[in-house]
Amino acid sequence: MAMAADGAAPLARAERFIWLTARVLEQRRFAFHFLGGDADPVDTALGSYLNGDGGYGHALDPDLRGPHSQPLHTAHALRVLDALGRCSGRRIEQLCRHLTGVSTPDGALPVVFPGPRGYPAAPYHPMQDDPPGELEVTGQVVGLLHRNRIWHAWLFRATDFCWERVETLRRSHPYEIQGAVTFLDGSPDRPRAAAAADRLGRLVREQGLAVLDPARRAEFPVGPGYAPGEHLFPHDFARRPESLARSWFTDEETARSLDFLAAQQEEDGGWPVRRRAWAPGSALERRPIATLEALLTLRAYGRPLGAAAR
DSSP states (O other): OOOOTTOOOHHHHHHHHHHHHOOHHHHHHHHHHHSOOOSHHHHHHHHTTBOTTSOBOTTSSTTBOSSSOOHHHHHHHHHHHHHHTOOOSHHHHHHHHHHHHHOOTTSOOOSSOOOOTTSOBOTTSOOOSSOOOOHHHHHHHHHHHHHTTOOOHHHHHHHHHHHHHHHHOSSOOHHHHHHHHHHHHHOSOHHHHHHHHHHHHHHHHHTTOSOSOGGGGGGSOOOTTOOTTOOOOHHHHOSSTTSGGGGGSOHHHHHHHHHHHHHTOOTTSOOOOOSOOOOHHHHHHHHHHHHHHHHHHHHHTTOOOOOOOO
């Protein structure tokens, strides 16, 4: 990864961006992952989004505003806790009880659970009175819980839902595939997960759901409802080299994808958000999250980041 014209390393530039723009949670996460910080401050910052029902709200995922617990917030919280090694204990028991109460009749999670109207939300996450369960978010939640060896009654039907969806997918879209990957990477049934991932990888390539050559990304289709240019790349599916999705792409395709990711760091030190901008606050809050994800992915693949500013 090249340095900026002023000679600053990518990590130092990203650090300045984080301190200038990020929420406390992303500041604490950056310190934990890249500055040798403790896990406790991250945990404390995440706790400010926790509700009395065991779920998470308060725009933890910047696309859903307002205080109420939502499945997207749950998935976000679990990613943070998983990275801390703290996805366990009474907090997770309470969360699973919450998920039991908000699941659809087939045991899954909708992207957005119906609740009090009036709080802003991204237009691509419309609130419905009777929303269906979706692999996009259910796969993330179930996969992360399995990855951390959590067992709860809620997981049985939710796991069956994920298997049925993953093994019968004929048409899909990139964010749904991301949910499927998280589920398969966390599944305790490794042979079944490997077989399902193999089929899913062929589907991704056949339907052009991953941009295999960033220089030709205009030739790849954009999913219905996605913003112009809202593509996903091999690194978006295989965020770590040990992911089952890594086998979907050649070494050359993966290298091109990581080169593209590294080159996307902007002058202010942050990474862009490719999804549709719908509110200034949401866009501002999401860029530090995208920046953390980019840095973690590049580091997982051994790409040089240089030193932090201090």
